[in-house]
Amino acid sequence: MTLQSNTLPLKKILLFGAGKSATCLIAYLIQQAANNNWQITIADGNFELAQNKSGGSLYATPVQVDVKDDEQRNALIEQADIVISMLPPGLHLLVAKNCLTAGRHLLTASYADAGMKKLEPEIRKKGLLFLCEMGLDPGIDHMSAMQIIHRIRTAGGKITAFYSHCGGLVAPESDDNPWHYKISWNPRNIVLAGKTGAIYKLHNEIRHLAYNALFDAGRLVEVPGYGSYAWYPNRDSLIYLHLYGLEDTATFIRTTLRHPDFCIGWKKIIELELTDEKTLYDTDNLSYHSFFNLHLSNQGLKEAASGKEKQLLSYLGLYGNGIIGKGIASAADIIQSALEKNLMLQPADKDMIIMLHEISYADGGGEVRKITSSLIVKGENNLVTAMAKTVGLPLGIAATLILQEKISLTGLHIPIAPEIYVPVLDELGKEGIVFGESLI
Template identity: 50%
Template structure:
């Protein structure tokens, strides 16, 4: 019997838990799911003989380390800042670790120790990052193998609401961690275009969003995602003139979110008292030192838009002009915004989300310039069995199976850019209707 330990039973864990439990009888696995919310765990594991729910305070070192010591493989779907706790324990207990999150500086500092211990810490093994790396590297290696020389690489991915459930002025609903949505783009973005390195601050990330055409969906807006340049080396495309990784949204979202940033609603540093403070008064103080006058007109004037504009409708939909009291104690603007987003943009039970990913690669082969598009669209089933959960969780589950079947010899701190990982994972993902279509120009 092999034991798998999963930390985190939130939105992204549903499909992963289903996959592990489905495979457990044949593979002879037992899965322990640890989270602070026991009822949440049980809603995902049911009464499965192959699962043990474990209520856990992740900062309880003794309890956490005991769970890790007793397992064969660890998967973490915790908030990014907490992965380091698990990573250090896995290193001490000599356990392999899988997660969908980005490699951060703290775990990067452990890179040599991980390699020396002969362990595999596979980070960025979800959707974006994850499936984007694997599908991109499969294309890149295929082009290079045929003698093609790549000169432009652009990759786009977005967690969106399905057109059938797209019924609010934001054209967006929450299918993953709301805090990450609020803080998206907080560190700005860096990318390369036509030989020049471009840098955008958070304040200007949504100023002039561009659009791309996605087959069957029409135009989607995009904004550059984090530091694209760090992946040029990982992809072995260090001398490209154009290299960009970007996030996809419906155009209306980007226009509204630009206003949210200009209002300072994503500030997560300065706390203030919110008890007895109305949303209207809060909104008024965002644009002036006094709460007098018409809040709607003040907001519009501050943003340079009409009081009847789509942006003001979006802000009203969120509840910024409500006379309800906030009553969240000491809170930041970002904390208040997160509560509004979770409440006003939540997915209803029958709502379906959608994942869209597209790679655009320009290359030259035999003196002929070619542009390739490779795209994937995945639809969710409802607000629990989401496309987001499927695309984040399944790559982790498939790799876990490969490791426990001794089909992976790779060690060290890695991301999934190598054929021995991406070929079998992408192949099995097709069994779950996660597949890419290609076109050439």
């Protein structure tokens, strides 16, 4: 089945969300719109933000939208050929249902969750393409890994171990704090990362790690040219065993990369239950240090932080007299506030994306080999970030290819098919997003 033919006289792209990760996506879409005489609508709850991101382009129209308003949302979708959602994951389903009704293609960088999967029969029946996990991680990780996996299989090899690491980090030239970390995306995601624990496969055994065991600074991987980084297992790796066709592989782990010192600090934050979302505090006249002491008392905990741990907590201001001033807030809200005050990218700072695949396999002759494939991307400043490039460009490229009818898949997909990853990786290469590879 092929994509439905476009019946509109002018091809139109609708983007929901103009936040941090949409900066490079919008710039790319405007360029493609100029080349192809397309029109982009940038819809956000903040009109000024959408207007600034449009840059005054004749090919981009900023609009203010309450995405939870059914009438507003549906009116915009009905005018588009293809919809890109950069909204929080919980809002994608609202957009998806309208896209189904209106017969519009949909792209997101978020995981294909249970709600989206329930729509799959109707998506396929209507001849639409809903492409999820089309960002960095998930996204570029899938595409670059599958390209290697398919190449090994074609040559008669059998994969025995698969590690896929990815981290949004700070570039060495902008690394000036003891956490060796600065935030280039939604801070809430940093606070909540790992709360559900992790599951993966190691040496033919299914392993579960609880939240409090994730952030181990001793799990290290060497990144070519950048030294050692710590990794922790990311969510549920097992759901990709079948999708990657690696059910027989002895080890399969998808991870997040951090500096080892970050893991030391975050492990202590978890031990002190500072990511708790249940207990609430009135923070309008509460200092960070007073909150810290009150929280420990409420939780029946002792601080027991010294050395490196204390240095890291101190850097977040937890021993300081600064007023939180966030109204009624949880410990997680307060830690997020501390991160936003002390670990955000400054205007001239550069972030850095590291992606690293380690794939061991027996080749056609039975010899054991290992491919290491690595990607390093640095941002330009705190607006044109490596995170924005690597999350946004895959979406923009895929949208362009779909409108040009160079991708003809229908149904609900993630980018593991050659029809998607071959042309997208090729275009990413033209944007400077290129993997280096070694074989031993």
